[in-house]
Amino acid sequence: MKKNNKTKIVSAVLIVALLAVLLLLDNTKGVPSMLLTVLRKGAIYALVAVSMNLLNGFTGLFSLGQAGFMLLGAYTYAALTIPVESQTSIYQQYPGGGVGFSITEGLTNAMGGFGLLLGVVICLILAGIVAALLAYVIGLPVLRLKSDYLAIATLGFAEILRAVVQYAKLGPVTNGSNLLYGFTSFDDFKIGSLKLSTVMPFVFSGLCIAVVVLLINSTYGRAFKAIRDDEVAAEAMGINLAKHKRMSFVISSFFAGISGALLAMYQASVQAVTFKAAMTYEILLIVVIGGIGSISGSVIASFLFVGCSEWWLRFLDNEKTLKNFNAKLIFAIIFGLIVAGIAVAIFFKQKKNGKLGANVPCIGTAIVALAAIGWDIWFVISPNLKLPLLRSGFRMVVFSVIIMVVVLFFRKGLLGDQELPDVLHRFGAWLQSRFGKSAKGGDAK
Amino acid sequence: MKKFFALALALVMALSLAACGEDAGTSSGSAAAGGDAQTLKIGVFEPASGDNGAGGKQEVLGIEYANSVCPTVEVGGVTYNIELKEVDNQSSTDKAVSAAQELVSAGVSVVLGTYGSGCAIAAAPIFEQAQIPAIGCSCTNPAVTESNPYYFRVCYLDPFQGPVMANFAKDQFSAKKAYVLTMLGEDYGSNLGTYFSQEFEKLGGEIKSESFTEGTSDFSAYIQNAVSWGADVIFAPSATTYASLIIGQAAKSGCTIPLLAGDTWESSVILDAQKGTDQQVFCSTFFDENDESGAAASFVKGFKEYLNADSQRLTNNGGNDIVAAVSALGYDAYMTAIEGLKLSASTSGEDIQAALFNVDFDAVTGHITIDAATGDANKTMAYIKQATDGTFTFIKTQSVSE
Structure with a gap:
């Protein structure tokens, strides 16, 4: 009991510290705005990934409808919060369009800052409820299917939803194929002159993820996991399969709807074309990379994924010409050292396993390393100062290769089906056994 | 073994990133120490992939050509070298937001683009908030410039x-x-x-x-x-x-x-x-490439030479040297930015924005003046x-x- 209290205090302190850091980042000049972008989008994607993981990782239902439910959430949120006076200009293709009121605007006028928060929370919940209601209706026929069939049915459903939203007859609410914009976004959250644009996504998304975690650790969560592990056994234990599957599907869609609304707030505009199947695949990738059945894995993976795709690899898209010979030399030396280091490390590993010799990995490594170093030397000699390969589009190639490597070599994802605290505990224990005792004990893996 | 290999690959990525970062640091240091000419960045916010990738590339070509024609500008008595900073918005409104952020954090003074109105509408609030004037090339949707004093446009509207x-x-x-x-x-x-x-x-x-x-x-x-x-x-x-x-x-x-x-x-x-x-x-x-009078003829001639000088440019233009209207608009957007910068008192976003409303010059796609209410170029003919x-x-x- 005492230990439990300690963990609670530690996590509370950590959460407060995180929010404080975010608040500081938000209001300090000179913080790269890309960092803030990645943090915001990462937090939102974390929630979608967790909601998908609840279904795919914890209940074992392979569903690909996430983008569709996000779309519903995003449109519900946007339509309800567009300020009344800008509705005529936004819905100019559909004269008289728009819902004619704005929940957030009305409440802000009535109650100020608190009203804004209340309005957004109400709209977020409504966004979730709309998605959940449709999920319930869809779930009735679709959840009789299993594995691939369920995936195809939900994917098809998401595509249908996208077409329905763009349908001209629904234009007065959805604006047809056009964008919805101008609604309440994260930038509207302020305390005095303090900006909260990065804090709010973390607050909303963190609360939702916390609810999912509580759910997974409850009786229902254990029932979900039982269904995932063995349906027949679960039914024999008295678990109502249909009820629990539907429940998982509806709850997952509820949070997908909320995250869609959050994404709309982040983008400050909504258009149905962005919610394509490709978006579902991005989320599926995050779930797989993080580990199917690991909440913390999904969260970590979503930040890594967003960071990689939006920020760290951007330099690959721009052609780069080095300033002078010295810069080229430095680049070449660093590149050469990296290649040599990797090659030596691979050989070392092979030797340790007793496999050093004329086999495929060794020869392959040698050839690749020699070729790379050869190119490196040639690059130094040649008068060319321009780095090769770097041009528009190269980023996506590298990004895909990285994802392939991750999926190939970490089949279970970053964390497998474990959670971060457990992994850290084991890592600590491993360190202790390795360095606390003699070196002998550590080798046993 | 496999895990180790993957780790090694991850290490390469991390180290090469570090190397590039370091390299960027040294190069900017030497530039600051070396010359007295200062650099002014112009952001190019265009799709290079996705549905509008092909058109976006042609528009970028027009902008790059304009940059080669007019590589410096004098603002308030100081001559600046212009550096183009290109980002790919992937023709998608959700990617456009972070691409726009990238430009903001790179510290650009003016943004040009984009092909496809959706991305322009999605990114508009970001430029407005950062007080960076943006000039649309071929985004024809009226909502782009409406109620956004920082978005301008050189083409006509839908x-x-x-x-x-x-x-x-x-x-x-x-x-x-x-x-x-x-x-x-x-x-x-x-x-x-x-x-x-x-x-x-x-x-x-x-x-x-x-x-x-x-x-x-x-x-x-x-x-x-x-x-x-x-x-x-x-x-x-x-x-x-x-x-x-x-x-x-x-x-x-x-x-x-x-x-x-x-x-x-x-x-x-x-x-x-x-x-x-x-x-x-x-x-x-937007323009007639065979029009012998005015700026169009010299643009077409120069641009064709520019395209034929490099096989990569020809590929980006679709494999031939036919001048697309969007290239002309890209050129005009760049020139509008230059005219605005010349009229501006300083390189601050507010000054450039105020100056852009006073732009008045002969461009490839016709004479350009800016409507004071919307920020659109006044065009009466197609x-x-x-x-x-x-x-x-x-x-x-x-x-x-x-």
Whole structure:
């Protein structure tokens, strides 16, 4: 009991510290705005990934409808919060369009800052409820299917939803194929002159993820996991399969709807074309990379994924010409050292396993390393100062290769089906056994 | 072993990133120490991938050419070297936001772009908040500049372009019935279709409109509908990928109804599709490349030389040296930025924004002055071209009848 209290205090302190850091980042000049972008989008994607993981990782239902439910959430949120006076200009293709009121605007006028928060929370919940209601209706026929069939049915459903939203007859609410914009976004959250644009996504998304975690650790969560592990056994234990599957599907869609609304707030505009199947695949990738059945894995993976795709690899898209010979030399030396280091490390590993010799990995490594170093030397000699390969589009190639490597070599994802605290505990224990005792004990893996 | 290998690869990535970061640091240090000429960054916010990737690349070419023609600018008595900073917005409104953030954090003074109004609308609040003026090249949706004092535009708008084509259909073919075909979910096409229909009905014509879904490859049913309904013209503003299919299948089914479309159709893809058929294909566009008077002629000559100087540029232009209207608009957007910078008192965003409203010069796509209410260039005329055997032939200039 005492230990439990300690963990609670530690996590509370950590959460407060995180929010404080975010608040500081938000209001300090000179913080790269890309960092803030990645943090915001990462937090939102974390929630979608967790909601998908609840279904795919914890209940074992392979569903690909996430983008569709996000779309519903995003449109519900946007339509309800567009300020009344800008509705005529936004819905100019559909004269008289728009819902004619704005929940957030009305409440802000009535109650100020608190009203804004209340309005957004109400709209977020409504966004979730709309998605959940449709999920319930869809779930009735679709959840009789299993594995691939369920995936195809939900994917098809998401595509249908996208077409329905763009349908001209629904234009007065959805604006047809056009964008919805101008609604309440994260930038509207302020305390005095303090900006909260990065804090709010973390607050909303963190609360939702916390609810999912509580759910997974409850009786229902254990029932979900039982269904995932063995349906027949679960039914024999008295678990109502249909009820629990539907429940998982509806709850997952509820949070997908909320995250869609959050994404709309982040983008400050909504258009149905962005919610394509490709978006579902991005989320599926995050779930797989993080580990199917690991909440913390999904969260970590979503930040890594967003960071990689939006920020760290951007330099690959721009052609780069080095300033002078010295810069080229430095680049070449660093590149050469990296290649040599990797090659030596691979050989070392092979030797340790007793496999050093004329086999495929060794020869392959040698050839690749020699070729790379050869190119490196040639690059130094040649008068060319321009780095090769770097041009528009190269980023996506590298990004895909990285994802392939991750999926190939970490089949279970970053964390497998474990959670971060457990992994850290084991890592600590491993360190202790390795360095606390003699070196002998550590080798046993 | 495998895990180790993957770790090693991850290490390479991390280290090469570090190397590049270091390199960037050293280079900027030497630049600051070396010359007295200062650098001013202009952001190029264009798609290089996604649905509009092809058009975006052509627009970037126009901007790069303009940069090679005019690489420095004098602002408030100080000469600046202009550096272009390009980002790919992937033709998607969710990627556009972070691409725009990238430009903001790179500290650009002006932004040019983008092809595709959706991305421009999505990114507009970010530029407005950072007080960076943006100049749209070929985004024709009125919502781009509306209620955003930091977004400008050098092309004409859809509410102008649609009626122009309606008037053209009426004047040229005395059309009574127009069949409008647009893609479901594409804001550009469906808006243009609506504006066209409204004007055409006002002129006393009859409209039948249909839409196809994304990924459609068989258009014969739609063409058959148009023929059996007795349409005089088909108005089909759509992305070039669908356009080439529509033209090809219309030709194959022996449909002789003239095909009309908006500015996106002025592309070599359309020429290739029309080549070897009797299909009459017309589109509205922003400038006439054979116009011997004014800035257009020298632009066309210089730009062709620029394209032919590098095989990569030719590839980005679609494999030939036909000058696209979007390249001309990219050039004009850059020149508008230069004119604005010259008039501006300093390089701060507010000063440039104020100065841009006073721009007044002869550009490739006609004389440019900026409307004080919206920030759009005042344009009153569109150019109609016909695709015939591999080239675009200038037909007429068309304005809207009052």
